[in-house]
Amino acid sequence: MYIVTAQEMYDIERHAIGEVGIPSVVLMETAGRSIASEIVPQLKGPEQIMVAIGAGNNGGDGWVIARVLLEKGYQAIAVQTVPDAKIKGDALLNKQIFEKVGGHVEYATTQGDFKAKMRKADIIIDAILGIGTRGDVREPYKGFINSINESCATVISVDIPSGIEASEGATGKDAVQADQTYMLGAAKLSAFLPKTAPYFGEWQLLDIGLPRISFESRVNRKLTTxxxxxxxxxxxxxxxxxxxxxxxxxxxxxxxxxxxxxxxxxxxxxxxxxxxxxxxxxxxxxxxxxxxxxxxxxxxxxxxxxxxxxxxxxxxxxxxxxxxxxxxxxxxxxxxxxxxxxxxxxxxxxxxxxxxxxxxxxxxxxxxxxxxxxxxxxxxxxxxxxxxxxxxxxxxxxxxxxxxxxxxxxxxxxxxxxxxxxxxxxxxxxxxxxxxxxxxxxxxxxxxxxxxxxxxxxxxxxxxxxxxxxxxxxxxxxxxxxxxxxxxxxxxxxxxxx
Ligand SMILES: NC(=O)C1=CN([C@@H]2O[C@H](COP(=O)(O)OP(=O)(O)OC[C@H]3O[C@@H](n4cnc5c(N)ncnc54)[C@H](O)[C@@H]3O)[C@@H](O)[C@H]2O)[C@@H](O)CC1
Ligand SMILES: [K+]
Incomplete structure (x- = not known):
């Protein structure tokens, strides 16, 4: 199991996409589907699931998860936490697919909106911020994160708890306290640092189809198995x-x-x-x-x-x-x-x-x-x-x-x-x-x-x-x-x- 910094993860993905030729949207589909497959066996049926979605590709994974859960008949609502103009590329494509299959997008751009949407949720899927996070979390995300931490819902983070940087030096200030984190492709370094590790809750690494060749020579850090x-x-x-x-x-x-x-x-x-x-x-x-x-x-x-x-x-x-x-x-x-x-x-x-x-x-x-x-x-x-x-x-x-x-x-x-x-x-x-x-x-x-x-x-x-x-x-x-x-x-x- 490889352990990566944010920069190493981006280099690996760039190689897989640019050199090997795996389309980025395939990686996103795999990421979202594999997380949904882990969540489904934990569901009994009546749960209200809220997928909180940010601007980047972490949010893109969130759109895929919301669609897969919806298609399987679960009560998943997608809550977009940024204005439409901020959603681009693969994330936008997946938002459009979500809407075309009948998904309804709800918006929360203030903490008040966010809290109101969150009220009925039994499970919150945190796809607000991923490994693109840099420095202290800015508003309005800070407020959303604090609201998630105040709720009684089960919190499942996509790739990394929102607010935590993947690399060293992370403070863990204003970060989602996850019950469960599904890391994608490689384990993130901050999951092994004393200050930030507790935020990940129970964690699991999911394979998203990044080839071995993309890791070799780009990372030399592993978990001993x-x-x-x-x-x-x-x-x-x-x-x-x-x-x-x-x-x-x-x-x-x-x-x-x-x-x-x-x-x-x-x-x-x-x-x-x-x-x-x-x-x-x-x-x-x-x-x-x-x-x-x-x-x-x-x-x-x-x-x-x-x-x-x-x-x-x-x-x-x-x-x-x-x-x-x-x-x-x-x-x-x-x-x-x-x-x-x-x-x-x-x-x-x-x-x-x-x-x-x-x-x-x-x-x-x-x-x-x-x-x-x-x-x-x-x-x-x-x-x-x-x-x-x-x-x-x-x-x-x-x-x-x-x-x-x-x-x-x-x-x-x-x-x-x-x-x-x-x-x-x-x-x-x-x-x-x-x-x-x-x-x-x-x-x-x-x-x-x-x-x-x-x-x-x-x-x-x-x-x-x-x-x-x-x-x-x-x-x-x-x-x-x-x-x-x-x-x-x-x-x-x-x-x-x-
Ligand atoms: N690139 C790929 O091939 C894949 C990426 N995946 C997902 O993509 C994620 C990374 O995507 P991105 O690079 O788009 O990054 P993020 O999804 O983390 O998005 C970063 C966004 O957060 C904002 N931001 C950064 N620091 C902030 C701060 N301190 N306070 C408030 N806002 C802040 C940025 O302006 C940007 O809009 C991964 O964590 C993973 O979930 C997966 O889909 C698998 C494949
Ligand atoms: K996240």
Missing amino acids: IADVRKTLQKRNPFAHKGTYGKGLIVGGSEFMPGSVTMTVMAALRTGAGLCTVATEKAAIPSIAANCLEAMYKDRAGIPEMDLSDFDGIAMGPGMGQDKTAGELVNNLFRGAECPLVIDADALQHAKEMLHAGVRKGRATLLTPHPGEMARLLDIEIGELLANPFSYSARFAEQTGSYVLLKGKHTIVTAPDGRQSVNNTGNAGLAKGGTGDVLTGIVLALAMQQDDPFEALRCACHIHGLSADIQVESAHSEHDLLATDVVKGIGAVYRKLL
């Missing part, structure tokens, strides 16, 4: 030995924070790492070892003398602390490790200057920051990052040559070459201490089994979220889920995936 993860994960080779799936080193934990690194190593082993060594403060070893019998242990003071080429992957950060010794270890590993290096938690801040200096360019460097850590790496406010997470991640990954996994409800993974993927597994149960440490372990294990760190990262967050989802569906709830339950759930994820 279970099929992508299945394709990437390898079946275990029956002739494998413990060295086949990677020797990992995990650097972190401390006397008063032994749990973090324990969860990291358990998650790495559960995800399939062959051998794992934990390098931590000497005093922390007994308690970690008591909880993970399968790993080996080293005093972290010995790291500078270690032969790092023994390892296929190194993860550092969880529970590591922000003291000077931790900083020196990060410096040492950051410069010395040739294998994939996963940097999380406290290690991110220690690595900041070296990242900006591009010290590891050309060597796989995987970062797993939460928004606070990412904002600190970028020297910006968290709010600014959360309004533009895709572009900040892309710029940072390109400039530093690192692979970035920015955690959130919709975790974003970015490669230095610009590829991006969004994850939508996981639930609110993950909002608890320790779940990030588990993710680091999953990332390490997959980074040792995959050649492409981008694939490793996007599979890791899918598995992490899926484990939480399976646990919440079976044994736990979002309230009681613990990070250690996420580790335990990895087995169920593999049984489902492989």
Whole structure:
């Protein structure tokens, strides 16, 4: 599933129409019909349906929906929210067809008119503004949108809730709060931003017949699907030995924070790492070892003398602390490790200057920051990052040559070459201490089994979220889920995936 900005969507459509030759009116017909086909099974018959129609092609889709519903015998009224002169092109053609098949057009150009038309509606189909929206919503649309939000009717938005821009930076001010949004052709980026995502309600993507060739090279952002993860994960080779799936080193934990690194190593082993060594403060070893019998242990003071080429992957950060010794270890590993290096938690801040200096360019460097850590790496406010997470991640990954996994409800993974993927597994149960440490372990294990760190990262967050989802569906709830339950759930994820 592709995720697009408004500009990318227009480029894709321009290619499909201009280069491939699909008439734009066919796309509009498909868009309107596919939404109507989704709505019809939800109808019982007597509902009053109001289709609120704006000037652009989003309104054009609305005319098609109104016609299809009318033809099927439902009580659909089309309410035009702009003067006749503003309706042009394919939208005008569809308005004329609607009228020729017996449809009656009602007009609402003031909020009072609009409210009066809306009064009897059980369902409002919002086809006022689409991806052509730019900036703050102007009157009279602002008033119409506020009226829709005050009504008790079910609200179904066409393509995007009116008032929301498709791209980053959208504020969600004066936008329709939809119960359901049917996105057309590709998912819109603002459906994955914390400020605007809630306006979409439940959303679904509908295919409107845009060919694959029109997407290729015009967009490199996708939602990770279970099929992508299945394709990437390898079946275990029956002739494998413990060295086949990677020797990992995990650097972190401390006397008063032994749990973090324990969860990291358990998650790495559960995800399939062959051998794992934990390098931590000497005093922390007994308690970690008591909880993970399968790993080996080293005093972290010995790291500078270690032969790092023994390892296929190194993860550092969880529970590591922000003291000077931790900083020196990060410096040492950051410069010395040739294998994939996963940097999380406290290690991110220690690595900041070296990242900006591009010290590891050309060597796989995987970062797993939460928004606070990412904002600190970028020297910006968290709010600014959360309004533009895709572009900040892309710029940072390109400039530093690192692979970035920015955690959130919709975790974003970015490669230095610009590829991006969004994850939508996981639930609110993950909002608890320790779940990030588990993710680091999953990332390490997959980074040792995959050649492409981008694939490793996007599979890791899918598995992490899926484990939480399976646990919440079976044994736990979002309230009681613990990070250690996420580790335990990895087995169920593999049984489902492989
Ligand atoms: N182009 C295509 O091939 C297809 C487009 N489709 C539909 O077309 C839509 C995009 O159509 P358009 O490009 O015509 O854009 P819109 O339908 O979003 O219309 C934009 C209109 O809103 C006005 N406007 C923009 N910002 C505003 C603001 N802040 N306050 C008030 N008014 C504002 C503009 O002046 C313009 O009249 C999509 O969302 C989708 O629903 C579908 O029909 C499928 C095919
Ligand atoms: K809309």
